[in-house]
Amino acid sequence: MKRLKTIDWADDGVVIIDQTRLPGELLYRxxxxxxxxxxxxxxxxxxxxxxIGIAAAFGCCLSIADFPEHxxxxxxxxxxxxxxxxxxxxRPTAVNLVWAVNRMKKRARELARSSTIxxxxxxxxxxxxxILEEDRRMGRSIGEHGARxxxxxxxxxxxxxxxxxxTAEYGTALAPVYVAAEQGKVFTVYADETRxxxxxxxxxxxxxxxxxxxxxLMCDNMAATVMAQGKVQAAIVGADRIAANGDxxxxxxxxxxxxxxxxHRLPFYVAAPSSTFDLNCPTGKxxxxxxxxxxxxxxxxxxxxxxxxxxxxxxxxxxxPAELISAFVTERxxxxxxxxxxxKKVVGGGRDGGGSLLIR
Amino acid sequence: MKRLKTIDWADDGVVIIDQTRLPGELLYRxxxxxxxxxxxxxxxxxxxxxxIGIAAAFGCCLSIADFPEHxxxxxxxxxxxxxxxxxxxxRPTAVNLVWAVNRMKKRARELARSSTIxxxxxxxxxxxxxILEEDRRMGRSIGEHGARxxxxxxxxxxxxxxxxxxTAEYGTALAPVYVAAEQGKVFTVYADETRxxxxxxxxxxxxxxxxxxxxxLMCDNMAATVMAQGKVQAAIVGADRIAANGDxxxxxxxxxxxxxxxxHRLPFYVAAPSSTFDLNCPTGKxxxxxxxxxxxxxxxxxxxxxxxxxxxxxxxxxxxPAELISAFVTERxxxxxxxxxxxKKVVGGGRDGGGSLLIR
Numbered sequence: 239m240k241r242l243k244t245i246d247w248a249d250d251g252v253v254i255i256d257q258t259r260l261p262g263e264l265l266y267r268x269x270x271x272x273x274x275x276x277x278x279x280x281x282x283x284x285x286x287x288x289x290i291g292i293a294a295a296f297g298c299c300l301s302i303a304d305f306p307e308h309x310x311x312x313x314x315x316x317x318x319x320x321x322x323x324x325x326x327x328x329r330p331t332a333v334n335l336v337w338a339v340n341r342m343k344k345r346a347r348e349l350a351r352s353s354t355i356x357x358x359x360x361x362x363x364x365x366x367x368x369i370l371e372e373d374r375r376m377g378r379s380i381g382e383h384g385a386r387x388x389x390x391x392x393x394x395x396x397x398x399x400x401x402x403x404x405t406a407e408y409g410t411a412l413a414p415v416y417v418a419a420e421q422g423k424v425f426t427v428y429a430d431e432t433r434x435x436x437x438x439x440x441x442x443x444x445x446x447x448x449x450x451x452x453x454x455l456m457c458d459n460m461a462a463t464v465m466a467q468g469k470v471q472a473a474i475v476g477a478d479r480i481a482a483n484g485d486x487x488x489x490x491x492x493x494x495x496x497x498x499x500x501x502h503r504l505p506f507y508v509a510a511p512s513s514t515f516d517l518n519c520p521t522g523k524x525x526x527x528x529x530x531x532x533x534x535x536x537x538x539x540x541x542x543x544x545x546x547x548x549x550x551x552x553x554x555x556x557x558x559p560a561e562l563i564s565a566f567v568t569e570r571x572x573x574x575x576x577x578x579x580x581x582k583k584v585v586g587g588g589r590d591g592g593g594s595l596l597i598r
Numbered sequence: 599m600k601r602l603k604t605i606d607w608a609d610d611g612v613v614i615i616d617q618t619r620l621p622g623e624l625l626y627r628x629x630x631x632x633x634x635x636x637x638x639x640x641x642x643x644x645x646x647x648x649x650i651g652i653a654a655a656f657g658c659c660l661s662i663a664d665f666p667e668h669x670x671x672x673x674x675x676x677x678x679x680x681x682x683x684x685x686x687x688x689r690p691t692a693v694n695l696v697w698a699v700n701r702m703k704k705r706a707r708e709l710a711r712s713s714t715i716x717x718x719x720x721x722x723x724x725x726x727x728x729i730l731e732e733d734r735r736m737g738r739s740i741g742e743h744g745a746r747x748x749x750x751x752x753x754x755x756x757x758x759x760x761x762x763x764x765t766a767e768y769g770t771a772l773a774p775v776y777v778a779a780e781q782g783k784v785f786t787v788y789a790d791e792t793r794x795x796x797x798x799x800x801x802x803x804x805x806x807x808x809x810x811x812x813x814x815l816m817c818d819n820m821a822a823t824v825m826a827q828g829k830v831q832a833a834i835v836g837a838d839r840i841a842a843n844g845d846x847x848x849x850x851x852x853x854x855x856x857x858x859x860x861x862h863r864l865p866f867y868v869a870a871p872s873s874t875f876d877l878n879c880p881t882g883k884x885x886x887x888x889x890x891x892x893x894x895x896x897x898x899x900x901x902x903x904x905x906x907x908x909x910x911x912x913x914x915x916x917x918x919p920a921e922l923i924s925a926f927v928t929e930r931x932x933x934x935x936x937x938x939x940x941x942k943k944v945v946g947g948g949r950d951g952g953g954s955l956l957i958r
Contacts, residue, residue, distance in 0.1 A: 261902075261903075261904060261905040261906075262902060397819075428911070430819070431793070431895065431903075431904070432819070433791070433793060433817035433818065433819060434817050436903050436904075439895070439896070439903050439904040439908075440903060440904065443904050443905055443908045444904075444905045447905050447907075447908060452909070453908065453909065454909045454910065454911050455895060455896070455904055455908050455909065455910050455911070456895070456910065456911040456912070457793035457794050457818070457850070457851075457895060457912075458793065458817070458818050458819040459757075459790070459792070459793060459818040459819070459850055459851025459854055460850055460851070460911060460912075460913065460916075461854065462851075462853045462854035462857055462916065463850065463853060463854075463913060463916045464911065466853065466916075469911075490817070490819055490820055490823065491817075491819025491820070491822075493822045493823060493826065494819055494821065494822035494823075494854070494858060497822055497857065497858055497861045498854060498857055498858075500861075501857045501860075501861070535791065535799070535815060535816065535817055536799070536815070538899075539898065539899030539900065539901050539903065540899065540900065540901040541899045541900050541901070542621075542622060543621075543791075543796050543799050543800055543899060544621060544791070544796075544799040544800065544803050544804075544815055545621040545803055545804045545807050547807075548799075548803045548807060548813065548815050549812070549813065549814045549815065550814065550815050550816065551788070551814050551815070551816040551820060551824065551829075552816070552817075552820075553820065553823060556820075556822065556823045556826075
């Protein structure tokens, strides 16, 4: 099975797949400085909550690459914190971005105590690579837990792209599909195209097709019919930020899919690494929602499709209330209600705190 | 207030607004023969269930325009029936198309008994004009009933285009908005863009903007958020065919909007002339659903937005079960549950059978 490398470090720079060019072109783009990384994140050239966490970590490394060997550790720390905060502002909703930046800052503070500048740079690079490698392992683990959870299901609906191209490799929502395929089970995936930016049509359909997984593309407003006709037995999506009570911010349209799944008595799953849970955010009300430009809706296809000067509502995300979510699939296991308790257990244990804390 | 003339007869031909050119261009296109009318209907240059009924009636007139004055009434009848059936096949879901063709055939049979060829042509032309004029009056009447029904509402959500451009003038779902505006009340309309063909973005937003009504355009998958945030107090849509039990076929995505309205405890209204009810169709299961080309989704706007050869699901309509519909707004009044009884009353009375049969 062919899985693409969304983001990687190569020759003192970062190489990403430019996702704004998909599906027409598989373009690998080299990024050499922190400004370019900021814009790559903001313009969605690299996207997906886990992937932009990795991108921010690498961006931190790029931002200190030219720091002089004879400089002070304190100055390097200040530079890294400033650039980290700059990167963290590229998009407001995904918690992984802030999480990755904070992890890099923390590691920098540790290293500053006793290391040379060269060793600090090396240590920070190792930390960013660790974030990427952990993400790969997390995707695999989410896939294993998810494949078991979906053992009675043969056809799923997904929204946006929470696949390999949103992460380092396996993805989150699509990880169970890839792991199942390795185990010889082939899912059929109904992919919402996901307006306005069509991540479902451009990216999910592309990566599943590349991997040889049957995918059926449709418009967002066809999901209700697909469910009513019994074409899918579950819906599974990714997440950009999950509050302590389980309320989940994800791509606009997710909340609607969750309501439709409930109306058709289908399970609705959210797949995300434990770093997506934000215990500092008690409920979904505390999650900032990015609003984007009107032009994404009025001329998204390279052609103006709405009258000039029309007013537009264009939130990039919505919040799905916890009560619509059947379970979370994390790298540590499947998290079921009551979420206020179970989430605290899975996240409270520390990020690397001991594998599968929760038994299915 | 500026309302556009969707379709009209002029100088022995038909003039339509070519709706595939909106919103970029307000192009009036002349149609001179039945083949051209068939293609105008099939390619959605003229669209909306009531408007394509009018188009088919005019198409019937065009199809006999060159019939020789010395020919037999029987032959003219056969020609009209053949061309009527041809037009009725242009699109499968809207009942108004078949209804208008049947009405023209019936009138032709009446006229054939005693009229000259010239008088038959004249009589049929008068019948087509009558269909158009009745549609105008029906829109106005739907608007009056709807404006009363929505008297406590200031902001509505609509899907697709059931406005003036779907009919001769006032529209169905938007008729209450236009009538209210004449009465000095200004609604705010949230318009779903309505993928794949973007009738909401291209047509609803255009005609409301032309009329000076506040309209806010959004993607279909934002409707749930608009409802959750209390931005609208009701949803109202048109219909292509309504079964005897109230099950309603309308543009794909309508069923989803109805489910979302229910989840947010908002009323969901369907506005349609009584000719849209099909008593020969007991439930929604009997309504044929048109499936359209994959390219509408994969390269809808002159740009390919999905990988080559991807499988696509593209139903043009869906069926909303009667139990999700709060009421129908017809030219004869507001029809409330139990629909199996009330629909029979409103439609059974004959199409011109006496004004508002049902009191709100």
